[in-house]
Amino acid sequence: MSSSSPRPVEPRWKTLLAILSLVLATAIWVTGLIDSLSRPSVxxxxxxxxxxxxxxxxxxxxxxxxxxxxxxxxxxxxxxxxxxxxxxxxxxxxxxxxxxxxxxxxxxxxxxxxxxxxxxxxxxxxxxxxxxxxxxxxxxxxxxxxxxxxxSATLPLVMVLLGSLLLLQQGWSLLRGQQQPSPSLEGPELTLIDMILLVAGGFVVISAVAMPLLALPLVGALTSALASPRREAVGVVINYSLMALPSLLILRRQLRALDPQRSPSGGWLQWGLHPPASALRLAASGWLMVTPVVTLAGWLVVKLVGDPGGSNPLLELVLGSRDPLALLLLLLTAVVLAPLFEEVIFRGTLLPVLASRVGSGTAVLLSALVFALAHLSIGELAPLTVLGIGLGLLRLRGGRLLPCVLMHALWNGITFLNLLLL
Known part of the structure; x- marks a missing residue:
């Protein structure tokens, strides 16, 4: 991180608002996780x-x-x-x-x-x-x-094998001390109270409670003339965009309040858009290496507790749709909107702020757990936590946010492709 000055004392109202947001977000997440057990599995x-x-x-x-x-x-x-x-x-x-x-x-x-x-x-x-x-x-x-x-049968197997080989190579390089040192982790000079307001207040409470009240009439008005499955696909894009808006507006306000003179090289979020080729290489290798571990985590969950259900409803929409426009809209949500928004929040902001307080390793684990919980699915909790750890490690390794967005997009895109094959 770029600062070493004493952190300011938070106003009392801000602390109380953060506590209220955390309590409400916890209640919403617990309710959502319990409800996920009754949702059908894909x-x-x-x-x-x-x-x-x-x-x-x-x-x-x-x-x-x-x-x-x-x-x-x-x-x-x-x-x-x-x-x-x-x-x-x-x-x-x-x-x-x-x-x-x-x-x-x-x-x-x-x-x-x-x-x-x-x-x-x-x-x-x-x-x-x-x-x-x-x-x-x-x-x-x-x-x-x-x-x-x-x-559909061979692609996952090939990806798991290639990812396993890359993991073994990385492990061998680490044992021999041949790994290049990671760049310093830079990020916005925000406080934990800021993070609670951003994630619990914006991402959970406002998005899960207030925005649906606004979105439902809007979605109904805009999609009333459409037939299924286009109606559902347009609804997904609008709903997701409106749910992302509160957090992005809160983050924008938080970043604008920071001293621009103290911003690290590359900006507060460390996008690192150039060179794009190395970002794509990092994303592809990270995606391959996390694939066997996520697959193992999902397999262990099924073996230990059975299929707990609670699959993402978007998966069923993809499986049940043959309309090209509907599939294109669902692809836009899964491969563009979701990776951009979620990586800005979790790896662009939450991870570096946590790292400045608790260290990089613990920050990767905590940010991955919050990332998994935000999807409100007990059945997907373990695999998504592993995926979040992989994305967090990529953020540490590359020092840039762009590879994380690309890796997330690759993960969702390949999942989408596998669904289309079936």
Whole structure:
């Protein structure tokens, strides 16, 4: 940090406001985390999508590779999964699939043939009396499904392997003392009271309580003429932008109150926009190295406590949408808006302020935990904490904020791509 002068005493009203914000934010976070247990997990939806893709891809996958990519008897697996799913949670499409797979007499074959759903069309064709595999098979659709299935299965594995190799290389360099020293961690000369007001007051209380009251009428007015899923996608962009606004305005006011003469080289937030190529290299290596650790954390959670649910609702919107404009808006939120806003708050401001009080290592851990808690999902708490630690370490290693934004965007973008593949 850039200052060594005594820190000013906070006004009494500011301290009381920070305490109130912290109490309210804690109540909101505890309530949100408990509520996340009742939210459905996206894992069963992903599994079902993969099973459907396996049925479509089966004719185009060589028999030697089928056990590896799709297991044995993908149709029976899909049928059993649909039977096991609660009837109240089945969509009308899933009910159609179940009837066709079971060969039910009340299956609406004509409606399935007339739909634009390739799996419904395939099963409906096979259900007709004079059907044959050659007649019903669309080789282009089967080949496309096989490619998507292969990519969805191999890409995560390749990323985990590459990330593990990079981790081993970094560990070896560290043991041999070959690591380059990290630059000094610079950041705004703000107090812990400022941070409580920024994160608890702006990010949690105002964004979670006050802004939705303003956003709901606005979103309703702007999206009333739109059809689903564009209505939901536009709502996501507007809601997220309005929720980010209070914190950004508070941070802007806090930074403007600082003495500009004391600002470190590169500014209070240390964006470090140049050179962009090195920022991208740092982001890519950081993303690869954190991937196996986040994957391990998620696997351990499922193994130890099962699937706790509480997935981000944005994931279901991506999985359920085939509208290009809706997907583009969701991509904008996930890959641009979220990384920019969250990195400014957590790695650009919170991390360096905490580091000046408790040291860099503890600051990385604390900022990562706050980052994970802010997503209000018990199921994602451990993986997001690990991701936050990786982003914090990247901030220390590069001394710049831009690589963190790019790494966050990469993480969200690859997750988005994996969802699209399914």
């Amino acid at each position: 894992a069963p939806v992903l599994t079902l999508q993969q099973q459907e893709l396996s049925v479509l891809a089966e004719p185009a996958v060589p028999s030697a590779l089928r056990p590896v990519l799709m297991g044995e008897a993908p149709r029976q697996v899909l049928l059993q999964a649909l039977r096991d799913s609660p009837e109240s949670r089945r969509s009308s499409r899933q009910t159609q699939l179940l009837k066709l797979l079971q060969g039910s007499e009340d299956a609406d074959i004509a409606a399935a043939r007339a739909s634009d759903d390739p799996l419904l069309q395939l099963l409906a064709c096979e259900a007709e009396p004079d059907a044959s595999e050659a007649l019903c098979l669309d080789q282009q659709i089967a080949s496309g499904a096989a490619l998507r299935l292969t990519l």
